[in-house]
Amino acid sequence: MEDSMSKREVMLSAATVTDGDTEGLDQVKVPLSEVLAALHVDADEGLTDDQVQHRLTLFGRNELREKKVNPVLQFLSFMWNPLSWVMEAAAIVAIGVANGCCPDGPPDWEDFLGIIILLLVNATVGFVEEHSAGNAVAALKAALAPTAIVKRGGETKEINASELVPGDLVSIKLGDVIPADCRVLSEIEYKIDQASLTGESLPVTKKKGDTLFSGSTCKQGDGWAVVVATGVNTFFGKAAHLIDATENSGHFQKILGRIGLFCIGYITIWIVLLLAIQYGVQDYLYRGGISNLLVILVGGVPIAMPTVLSVTLAIGAAMLAKKGAIVTRITAVEELAGMEILCSDKTGTLTLNQLTIDKEALLIYGSRSDEEVLVLAARASGVDNPDAIDHAIVSSLPDPTKAREGITVLHLLPFDPVGKRAITSYEDSSGSRWRVAKGAPQVIVEMCERNSGKEKTQSMMEDIAKLGAKGLRALGLCLCKVPEGVEDLGKYEGEWEMIAMLAIFDPPRHDTQETIEKALGLGVPVKMITGDQLAIAIELGRRLGMGGNMYNSKDVFDPVTQNFTSFYDGVPIDTLVAEADGFAGVFPEHKFALVQKLQQMGNTVGMTGDGVNDAPALKVADIGIAVAGATDAARGAADIVLTEPGLSVIIDAIIQARMIFQRMLTYTLYACATTVGIATRFSILVFVYEFNFPPFMVLIFAFCNDLSIMTLSTDRVSNCS
Numbered sequence: 001m002e003d004s005m006s007k008r009e010v011m012l013s014a015a016t017v018t019d020g021d022t023e024g025l026d027q028v029k030v031p032l033s034e035v036l037a038a039l040h041v042d043a044d045e046g047l048t049d050d051q052v053q054h055r056l057t058l059f060g061r062n063e064l065r066e067k068k069v070n071p072v073l074q075f076l077s078f079m080w081n082p083l084s085w086v087m088e089a090a091a092i093v094a095i096g097v098a099n100g101c102c103p104d105g106p107p108d109w110e111d112f113l114g115i116i117i118l119l120l121v122n123a124t125v126g127f128v129e130e131h132s133a134g135n136a137v138a139a140l141k142a143a144l145a146p147t148a149i150v151k152r153g154g155e156t157k158e159i160n161a162s163e164l165v166p167g168d169l170v171s172i173k174l175g176d177v178i179p180a181d182c183r184v185l186s187e188i189e190y191k192i193d194q195a196s197l198t199g200e201s202l203p204v205t206k207k208k209g210d211t212l213f214s215g216s217t218c219k220q221g222d223g224w225a226v227v228v229a230t231g232v233n234t235f236f237g238k239a240a241h242l243i244d245a246t247e248n249s250g251h252f253q254k255i256l257g258r259i260g261l262f263c264i265g266y267i268t269i270w271i272v273l274l275l276a277i278q279y280g281v282q283d284y285l286y287r288g289g290i291s292n293l294l295v296i297l298v299g300g301v302p303i304a305m306p307t308v309l310s311v312t313l314a315i316g317a318a319m320l321a322k323k324g325a326i327v328t329r330i331t332a333v334e335e336l337a338g339m340e341i342l343c344s345d346k347t348g349t350l351t352l353n354q355l356t357i358d359k360e361a362l363l364i365y366g367s368r369s370d371e372e373v374l375v376l377a378a379r380a381s382g383v384d385n386p387d388a389i390d391h392a393i394v395s396s397l398p399d400p401t402k403a404r405e406g407i408t409v410l411h412l413l414p415f416d417p418v419g420k421r422a423i424t425s426y427e428d429s430s431g432s433r434w435r436v437a438k439g440a441p442q443v444i445v446e447m448c449e450r451n452s453g454k455e456k457t458q459s460m461m462e463d464i465a466k467l468g469a470k471g472l473r474a475l476g477l478c479l480c481k482v483p484e485g486v487e488d489l490g491k492y493e494g495e496w497e498m499i500a501m502l503a504i505f506d507p508p509r510h511d512t513q514e515t516i517e518k519a520l521g522l523g524v525p526v527k528m529i530t531g532d533q534l535a536i537a538i539e540l541g542r543r544l545g546m547g548g549n550m551y552n553s554k555d556v557f558d559p560v561t562q563n564f565t566s567f568y569d570g571v572p573i574d575t576l577v578a579e580a581d582g583f584a585g586v587f588p589e590h591k592f593a594l595v596q597k598l599q600q601m602g603n604t605v606g607m608t609g610d611g612v613n614d615a616p617a618l619k620v621a622d623i624g625i626a627v628a629g630a631t632d633a634a635r636g637a638a639d640i641v642l643t644e645p646g647l648s649v650i651i652d653a654i655i656q657a658r659m660i661f662q663r664m665l666t667y668t669l670y671a672c673a674t675t676v677g678i679a680t681r682f683s684i685l686v687f688v689y690e691f692n693f694p695p696f697m698v699l700i701f702a703f704c705n706d707l708s709i710m711t712l713s714t715d716r717v718s719n720c721s
Contacts, residue, residue: 031209032183032185032208032209035183035226035228036226039166039167039226039228040167041167041168041169041226043169043185043226044154045151045153045154046150046151046152046153046154046168046169047152047153047165047167047168047169048152048153049152049153051165051167052152052163052165052168055165055166055167056163056165059165059166059230059231059233060230060231061162061163061230061231062161062162062163062164062165062179062180062230062231063162063231074127075123075124075127076123078123078127079119079123081256081257081260082256082257082259082260082261082263082264083256083259083260083263083301083302083305083306084119084260084306085260085264086260086263086264086267086297086300086301087115087118087119087301088115088119089297090111090115090294090297090298090301091111091112091115091116091119093290093293093294093297094109094111094112094115094294094695095109095112110696110699111294111298111695111696111699114696114699115298115699147159147160147161148160148161148164148168148170148171148179148180149170149171150164150168150169150170150171151169151171151224152168152169156171161179161180164179164180164227164230165227165230166227166228166229166230167226167227168180168226168227169185169224169225169226169227170182170224170225170226170227171223171224172184172190172212172218172221172222172223172224172225173218173221173222173223174218174219174220174221174222175217175218176217176218177215177216177217177218178192178212178213178214178215178216178217178218179214180214180227180228180229180230180231180234181211181212181213181214181227181228181229181230181233181234181235182211182212182225182226182227182228183209183210183211183212183225183226183228184206184207184208184209184210184211184212184223184225185208185223185224185225185226186208186223186224186225187208187223188207188208188221188222188223189205189206189207189220189221189417190205190206190207190210190212190218190220190221190223191203191204191205191206191218191219191220191221191387192204192205192206192212192213192216192217192218192219193216193217193218193219194213194215194216194217203219203220203387203388205417206221211228212225213234213235214229214234214235214237215234215235215612219387219388220387255334255668256305256306256309259302259305259668259672260301262672263300263301263302263672263675266300266676266679267296267297267300267301267679270296270300270679270680270683271293271296271297273683273687274292274293274296274683274686275293277686277687278292278686282690284690291692291694291695292682292686292692292693294695295682295693295695295698296679296682296683298695298698298699299675299678299679299682299698299701300675300676300678300679301675302668302671302672302674302675305667305668305671308667308671309664309667309668310330312660312663312664312667313330313331313333313334313660313664314330316330316333316656316657316659316660316663317330317333319656319660320333320640320653320656320657323649323652323653323656324642324643324644324649324652325625325640325641325642325643325649325650325652325653326640326641326642326643327639327640328638328639328640328641329639332622332623332624332639332640333657333660333661334657334660334661334664335604335622335623335639336606336623336640336653336654336657337654337657337658337660337661338604338661339524339604339605339606339622339623339654340523340524340603340604340605341524341525341527341598341603341604341605341606342519342524342525342526342527342605342606342607342608342650343526343527343528343529343591343594343595343598343605343606343607343608343617343621344526344527344528344529344607344608344609344647345528345529345530345591345607345608345609345610345611345613345614346528346529346530346532346536346537346540347506347530347531347532347610347611348610348611348627348629348630349608349609349610349614349627349647350508350509350512350528350540350544350647351506351507351508351509351512351540352506352507352508352509353506353610354392354506354507355388355389355391355392355504355505355506356392356395356396356504356505356506356507357374357377357392357393357396357502357503357504358472358503358504358505358507359396361467361470361472361503361505362500362501362502362503363463363467363500363501363503364499364500365456365460365498365499365500365501366497366499368499368500371397371398373477373499373500373502374393374396374397375397375402375403376436376477376479376499376500377393377396377436377438377475377477377500377502378393378394378396378397378400378402378403379403379404379407379424379426379436380393380422380423380424380436380437380438380477381393381394381403381422381424381438382412382414382422383400383403383404387415389475389504392504393438393502406428406429407426407427407428407429408426408427409424409425409426410425410426410427410433410489411423411424411425411489411490412424412425413490415439419439419443420439420440420443421437421438421439421440421443421444421447422437422438422439423435423436423437424436424437425482425489425490425492432481433481433482433486433489434479434480434481434482435479435480435482435489435492435494436477436478436479436480436499437477437478437479437480437496438475438476438477438478438502439475439476440475440476441460441464441467441474441475441476441501442461442464442476443476444476444477444478444498445457445460445461445464445476445498447478447493447496448460448478448496448497448498450495450496451495451496451497451498452498456498460498460501463501464501467501467503468535469535470503470535470539471505471533471534471535471536471537471538471539471540472503472504472505472536472539473503473504473505474501474502474503474504475501475502475503475504476498476501476502477498477499477500477501477502478496478497478498478499479496479497479499480492480493480494480495480496480497481494481495482494505536505539506536508540508543508544509645509646509647510646511646511647511648512544512646512647513543513544513545514648515646515647515648515650515651516544516545516546517545518648518651519650519651519654522651522654522655524606524654526546527580527581527582527583528540528541528546528550528581528582528583528584529582529583529586529590529591529594529607529617530582530583530584530585530586531584531585531586531587531613532584532585533584533585534550534551534552534584534585536584537550537582537583537584538550538584541581541582546581546582547581548581549579549580549581549582550580550581550582550583550584551568551576551580551582551583551584552583552584552585553583553584553585553586553587553590554585555568555576556568556573556576556577556583557590557593562589562590563593564593564597574597574601577594577597577598577601578598578601587613588612588613588614588615588616588617589616591607591609591613591614591616591617592616592617592620594617595607595617595620595621596620599620599621599622604622604623605621605622605623606621606622606623606624606625607621607623607624607625608625608626608627608647608650609624609625609626609627609630609634609638610626610627610629610630610631610634611630611631611633611634612631612633612634614630614634614637615631615633615634615636615637616637618634618637618638618639619637623639623640624637624638624639624640625638625639625640625641625642625650626638626640626641626642627642627647628642628643628644628645628646629645640653674705678698678701
């Protein structure tokens with residue numbers, strides 16, 4: 001069968017509304033029937049072999065493209081900076097002229113070889129450090145599902161996930177990592193964990209026609225889906241594309257560049273004066289004068305500065321590792337010391353990424369105690385194969401076995417997405433039979449309306465709104481006694497009594513608030529950037545003392561172009577971004593853009609995160625920090641990987657980095673003062689006494705000076721906060 005499908009048709013089939021909130025991801029524009037037609041696929045038979053081969057040629061393999069770097073050019077790049085230019089110029093002068101004042105002397109091999117060796121040592125240190133830093137795109141690639149079960153030509157087979165093409169029918173079941181962007185075909189309901197993609201705390205429900213995103217995980221369900229996007233065209237692949245396109249020039253390289261340019265400018269002045277005075281006034285021999293210029297070139301530049309600073313950073317990185325912070329790019333140590341703003345993901349970073357019952361926000365209608373209410377809620381929950389909410393409820397009990405203690409379960413109605421409730425019928429130790437229900441608060445309130453009355457019902461509806469305004473997900477709980485003689489417990493609807501309104505939330509880590517306070521004390525404000533809802537972000541910010549000046553991504557990004565708007569509510573967007581405490585409802589490209597915007601304002605920006613959706617922002621940030629338990633993608637994109645739970649290690653790392661920076665600053669000031677002194681004093685000696693000095697001796701002096709000064713890398717410095 002000839003396959004005439006075009007790229008445009010696949011883009012049409014994969015189209016979704018992405019209007020800035022995570023809910024928009026589920027609202028497909030194109031009906032499933034049109035998707036199948038555009039993909040030219042039979043929903044029962046799957047693609048033919050000819051179609052697969054054509055589409056592999058058209059779209060490529062279902063994998064992320066790596067940006068290949070020539071290792072030779074990468075190594076040579078470490079010899080291309082202002083400090084190296086002066087050293088290379090000195091090497092050319094050394095090999096191109098004779099040593100001393102003898103017109104027929106041999107080339108200056110000693111200086112030439114010494115400078116070349118030092119250049120190679122510097123380049124080797126830099127190359128090894130960068131090569132071992134890790135590749136974020138490779139980590140993202142490794143995170144893709146390795147195999148997939150597909151139906152092709154009516155046959156079910158297992159293939160490498162990289163061989164998937166748009167139109168493939170793929171099996172998705174419990175525990176699977178979604179191998180490509182798909183649309184659900186089966187008449188079932190999936191529970192999909194896409195926290196690492198969108199930052200949502202709860203698994204989302206996906207039905208027939210909904211989109212499953214590559215890189216998310218199936219938590220419930222078993223059925224079939226049709227692939228609509230592969231590789232870099234997936235939602236997952238966009239994060240990889242942003243990382244691959246990111247090129248950063250660290251502050252360390254910029255500092256070395258500025259020092260090099262200063263040295264070049266300074267020694268150029270003395271070289272011009274030496275040339276004018278030696279040959280115009282003092283009648284120096286050609287080679288004797290050039291030899292003196294070589295002394296200025298070698299002595300006027302802190303030749304070993306890159307090596308000494310790299311060694312200092314490497315020793316500092318080892319110290320940070322003992323604090324629980326593994327440095328993958330050692331120059332990030334210097335940048336961490338100068339960090340001015342810390343942006344942080346919410347789910348899994350500021351919070352535990354574990355749903356919990358907020359006992360402080362528990363609303364009880366009646367005289368029951370907190371523990372009695374939680375026990376009733378646990379009785380309405382599944383214990384053998386609990387979902388995320390059931391697990392949170394049962395885990396809230398001091399002893400989880402109390403969920404079934406003293407009762408006999410007679411009937412269990414699992415959560416129904418249509419009825420939006422779960423009901424357990426049981427008999428207690430006294431022989432009484434009860435039905436306990438939990439579910440969507442509006443549904444539970446309506447079940448109790450006949451028994452509660454309109455006034456109380458209205459009050460409970462207001463309670464639901466208050467919890468929602470705080471960003472808490474409400475869960476209603478009610479109880480009904482079953483009279484004797486009722487046989488069909490599953491259908492009995494009696495006088496339901498409203499018991500309580502439970503609040504579910506993702507709690508902050510135990511040390512998050514203290515960490516934020518300490519960061520502020522060090523002059524580093526923290527901004528929250530999350531894919532979760534704005535109300536949830538504001539409530540968490542309130543609990544952590546971060547402030548409530550937060551905005552939805554739709555407030556700062558154009559919904560069509562996804563670029564920054566110029567103003568919001570009359571406030572310039574730069575001012576809003578600078579003064580905001582956080583942003584909610586963001587996608588990976590939004591996090592990426594927000595970090596870049598803060599950098600463009602002249603800030604040194606750090607970013608913490610744990611998921612795939614954080615990886616682009618971690619990569620572009622001056623200091624990307626992956627927290628403990630982060631995904632491979634986040635660790636690969638980060639400059640620093642935390643090995644201890646919580647964020648408190650960041651504070652220790654900042655303090656340690658500032659101590660390391662103090663050592664670097666001390667050395668840099670000393671090295672620059674020394675080289676300036678050498679150039680100045682030697683030039684004056686030449687002008688006044690027509691003094692000559694062997695260049696090799698200056699090189700030896702520089703070597704010995706820098707070797708001795710390396711002890712600064714382990715000295716005792718006070719904390720510069």
